[in-house]
Amino acid sequence: MKSEKISEAVVRRLPVYLRYLNDLNKREVATVSSQELGQKLDLNPAQIRKDLAYFGDFGRKGIGYDVSYLIEKIRHILNLDQQINAVLVGAGNLGHALSNYNLYLRENIKIVAVFDENPKKIGTRISTLTVQPMDEISDTIKSKNIRIGIITVPDVEAQNVADRLIASGIEAILNFAPTILKAPASIRIHAADFTTDLLSLAYYLDNGKDESADDREHEDK
Amino acid sequence: MKSEKISEAVVRRLPVYLRYLNDLNKREVATVSSQELGQKLDLNPAQIRKDLAYFGDFGRKGIGYDVSYLIEKIRHILNLDQQINAVLVGAGNLGHALSNYNLYLRENIKIVAVFDENPKKIGTRISTLTVQPMDEISDTIKSKNIRIGIITVPDVEAQNVADRLIASGIEAILNFAPTILKAPASIRIHAADFTTDLLSLAYYLDNGKDESADDREHEDK
DNA sequence: TAGATTGTTAATCGATTAACAATC
DNA sequence: TAGATTGTTAATCGATTAACAATC
Numbered sequence: 001m002k003s004e005k006i007s008e009a010v011v012r013r014l015p016v017y018l019r020y021l022n023d024l025n026k027r028e029v030a031t032v033s034s035q036e037l038g039q040k041l042d043l044n045p046a047q048i049r050k051d052l053a054y055f056g057d058f059g060r061k062g063i064g065y066d067v068s069y070l071i072e073k074i075r076h077i078l079n080l081d082q083q084i085n086a087v088l089v090g091a092g093n094l095g096h097a098l099s100n101y102n103l104y105l106r107e108n109i110k111i112v113a114v115f116d117e118n119p120k121k122i123g124t125r126i127s128t129l130t131v132q133p134m135d136e137i138s139d140t141i142k143s144k145n146i147r148i149g150i151i152t153v154p155d156v157e158a159q160n161v162a163d164r165l166i167a168s169g170i171e172a173i174l175n176f177a178p179t180i181l182k183a184p185a186s187i188r189i190h191a192a193d194f195t196t197d198l199l200s201l202a203y204y205l206d207n208g209k210d211e212s213a214d215d216r217e218h219e220d221k
Numbered sequence: 222m223k224s225e226k227i228s229e230a231v232v233r234r235l236p237v238y239l240r241y242l243n244d245l246n247k248r249e250v251a252t253v254s255s256q257e258l259g260q261k262l263d264l265n266p267a268q269i270r271k272d273l274a275y276f277g278d279f280g281r282k283g284i285g286y287d288v289s290y291l292i293e294k295i296r297h298i299l300n301l302d303q304q305i306n307a308v309l310v311g312a313g314n315l316g317h318a319l320s321n322y323n324l325y326l327r328e329n330i331k332i333v334a335v336f337d338e339n340p341k342k343i344g345t346r347i348s349t350l351t352v353q354p355m356d357e358i359s360d361t362i363k364s365k366n367i368r369i370g371i372i373t374v375p376d377v378e379a380q381n382v383a384d385r386l387i388a389s390g391i392e393a394i395l396n397f398a399p400t401i402l403k404a405p406a407s408i409r410i411h412a413a414d415f416t417t418d419l420l421s422l423a424y425y426l427d428n429g430k431d432e433s434a435d436d437r438e439h440e441d442k
Numbered sequence: 443t444a445g446a447t448t449g450t451t452a453a454t455c456g457a458t459t460a461a462c463a464a465t466c
Numbered sequence: 467t468a469g470a471t472t473g474t475t476a477a478t479c480g481a482t483t484a485a486c487a488a489t490c
Contacts, residue, residue, distance in 0.1 A: 007456075007457070008421075009456095009457070009458095010457095011421050011424045011425075012417065012421045014420075014421065014424065015416070015417045015420035015421050016401075016417060018420070019399055019416075019417075033470080033471060033472090034471075034472075035470095035471080040401065041401050042401055044458065044459060044460095045459095045471095046458080046459055046460070046461090046474095047457090047458060047459070049471090049472065049473065049474085050457095050458085050459090050473080050474080052473090053472085053473055053474075057472085057473070058472095059471075059472050059473080060465090060466060060471080060472070061464065061465045061466050061470080061471055061472040061473080062465065062466035062469075062470050062471050062472075063466060063470080063471070063472085064470085064471065064472080065472090077424065078420055078421070078423050078424050079423045079424065079426050079428060080420065080423060084423050084426065086419075092318070093314075093317055093318035093321050093322075094315075094318040094322075096314055096317075096318065097313070097314035097315040097317070097318045098415075100314050101314075101315075101416070107416075107420060109419055109420065109423060147426055148419075148422060148423070148426075150419075171425070171426050171427060172422045172423075172425055172426060174415065174418055174419055174422055176415075178240055180237075180261065180262050180263055188422060188425035188426075190418045190419075190421070190422050192415045192418050194319075194395065194397075194413045195236070195240075195322070195328075196233065196236045196237060196240075197395055197411045197413050198307075198330055198369070198371075198395055198411075199235075199236035199239070199299055199301065199328060199330065200229075200232050200233045200235065200236050200299070200411070201369060201393045201395055201409060201411050202299050202300045202301060202305050202330060202369070202393075203232045203235065203298065203299050203300065204232075204392070204393055204409035205300050205305065205368055205369075205392050205393060205409075206392060207300060228480075228481070230480095230481070230482095231481095254446080254447060254448090255447075255448075256446095256447080265482065265483060265484095266447095266483095267450095267482080267483055267484070267485090268481090268482060268483070270447090270448065270449065270450090271449080271450080271481095271482085271483090273449090274448085274449055274450075278448085278449070279448095280447075280448050280449080281447080281448070281489090281490060282446080282447055282448040282449080282488065282489045282490050283445075283446050283447050283448075283489065283490035284446080284447070284448085284490060285446085285447065285448080286448090
């Protein structure tokens with residue numbers, strides 16, 4: 001274990017490890033090697049070992065990693081050994097989809113409030129929650145100890161919503177709107193806009209040309 | 222313009238440029254510099270110039286980039302100067318959200334079919350489309366010239382769906398399920414799973430410690 | 443002409459991968 | 467002991483940024 005700065009790339013892989021480890025755990029697999037992890041997750045085993053070694057000596061030479069011990073450790077690193085409360089702003093289709101995902105999420109992040117500025121939506125239900133008006137946002141964030149904000153409002157409102165979340169003391173934001181949010185450096189913002197993903201995917205479409213020459217080698221399944 | 226290999230990082234920024242350029246265009250701004258783009262998009266101006274220079278000499282020294290010309294060029298690079306058809310598999314909440322997003326998307330990617338394996342969902346409507354049974358997937362992909370697959374089915378079914386999409390000749394996949402899909406190297410796959418984003422966000426939450434010492438400098442709005 | 447800004451080369455920075463001693 | 471696999475250092479690879487000549 002060293003105390004270098006941990007890069008974002010490393011942090012983003014931790015949930016991926018966690019997910020597969022949970023899988024193994026369910027199947028009652030006791031230990032796993034970086035080699036096997038690498039194969040399943042399409043990652044270099046050395047990278048996995050290095051990633052984990054930033055946080056501690058979790059493995060055993062000649063053996064590998066104990067699955068449930070590693071789960072415990074990664075959950076701790078990600079702050080998931082406590083319940084983390086989140087708020088959803090924007091009760092549109094995407095908001096609905098996300099709050100229902102709540103149920104699937106075995107990890108400790110929980111959406112505990114939903115807001116929308118549309119008077120027609122206020123008071124309606126989204127899974128187990130009631131949509132609240134925007135002017136209650138600050139009080140609710142404080143009283144319910146909400147630390148993460150999820151923004152699913154339209155484009156133009158996203159910055160405004162972010163400002164209000166930040167003013168109310170939120171620490172991190174997951175932003176589904178296709179906007180680059182401006183915020184203090186102390187606020188962590190992740191862009192989750194899938195239109196960017198989708199458009200960049202189009203770049204890789206094979207455009208006419210010589211189809212026959214383009215059969216590349218296949219990875220094994 | 223050179224013909225080096227274009228990295229994925231570069232390609233992923235193109236839609237971001239495009240989005241802001243469309244904005245400028247709507248506001249009838251005629252030219253923009255890499256400096257201004259950089260400021261708005263939180264990117265280094267040199268990086269933006271370099272990204273664009275991979276594809277051609279789009280700017281004018283001393284002037285900057287012509288907004289509508291650059292839009293045209295980026296749309297061409299991303300294959301968006303033609304309609305690209307996509308299929309959605311999984312008519313759950315997230316599927317609903319995505320197909321409605323269709324309407325918002327000004328760009329040329331269009332969801333033209335929706336599939337689900339649940340008999341109760343087959344025949345129901347999702348925006349303007351009727352949910353079709355899975356066994357029609359191959360025929361529809363071929364007859365409607367569908368090139369991108371969007372997977373919004375549960376975790377365990379994702380690989381199976383991907384295999385069917387690939388067997389039917391799809392070229393690229395946007396995968397919302399939290400699974401690492403295995404596929405031939407010729408198929409482009411982008412992971413769009415937001416649980417990964419959300420969990421990695423939790424890492425950055427400030428855990429107790431000394432709150433008062435943690436007020437860092439603010440970027441300007 | 444003077445000021446602005448590109449396209450591009452070179453320098454820097456950071457992330458990934460290979461290799462291997464340590465050790466279970 | 468022999469085989470397996472970690473943690474870590476060193477080598478490699480790739481991406482970002484700085485700097486600046488070219489030129490509008």
